[in-house]
Structure formats: structure tokens, C-alpha cells
Amino acid sequence: MTKEKELEKKLDNKKITKRKLNGIVVSDKMDKTIVVRVDKVKQHPKYKKRYAASKKYKVHDEKNQFKEGDKVIFVECRPLSKDKKWRVLYAK
Numbered sequence: 001m002t003k004e005k006e007l008e009k010k011l012d013n014k015k016i017t018k019r020k021l022n023g024i025v026v027s028d029k030m031d032k033t034i035v036v037r038v039d040k041v042k043q044h045p046k047y048k049k050r051y052a053a054s055k056k057y058k059v060h061d062e063k064n065q066f067k068e069g070d071k072v073i074f075v076e077c078r079p080l081s082k083d084k085k086w087r088v089l090y091a092k
Contacts, residue, residue: 018075018076018077019075019076020073020074020075020076020089021036021038021057021073021074021075021086022038022071022072022073022074022092023036023037023038023039023057023071023072023074024036024037024039024069024070024071024072025066025067025068025069025070025071025072026056026068027068028061028064028066028067028068031064032060032061032062032064033058033059033060033061033084034058034059034061034066034072034088035056035057035058035059036056036057036059036072036074036086036088037054037055037056038054038055038056038057039052039053039054040052040053040054040055041053057074057086058081058083058084058086059072059074059084059086059087059088060077060080060084060086060087060088061088066088066091070091071091071092072088072089072090072091072092073088073089073090073091073092074086074087074088074089075087075089
């Protein structure tokens with residue numbers, strides 16, 4: 001009985017941390033969805049040379065308020081569709 005209570009306590013205390021990213025809107029042609037490009041600098045493991053890498057994310061934009069070229073901050077959320085697992089917070 002006490003072990004069950006301890007386990008419940010541990011589960012209640014767990015904090016869910018959501019990833020927060022920022023990037024530039026590259027497309028706003030879909031309804032309630034924007035495509036955001038996130039750029040990052042990576043380093044080659046062997047040669048230690050730095051290079052630019054980017055990735056595109058489909059982000060939910062409820063009011064269609066963000067346009068191409070805007071800098072936005074978005075956060076992880078529950079899956080909204082097959083590709084959309086992010087929600088926009090605000091523009092930078």
C-alpha cells in the first residue's frame with residue numbers, strides 16, 4: 001500500500017517540459033498552419049568544422065496572423081494533425 005502511494009507521488013511531481021524554438025516563417029499558404037525554418041550551427045564530430053543546418057516545422061497558427069518573413073517563437077504541444085505538433089506563441 002505504501003509503495004503504491006509513493007509511486008503516485010512520484011508521478012504527480014513529474015513536470016512536463018515543452019520544447020521552445022524560434023525561427024522564421026517561410027510559408028503561410030495553408031489555413032491555420034505556417035511553415036517555420038529553424039537554423040542552427042552544428043559541428044562535425046571528427047573535423048570540428050562548423051556548418052549551418054536548418055529544419056522546417058509545421059506550426060499551428062489559429063488566427064492566420066503571422067506572415068512570411070516574421071520571426072516567431074513556438075512550443076511543442078499535442079499532435080494536431082499528421083505533421084503538426086507545434087503551436088505558435090508570439091512574434092519576436
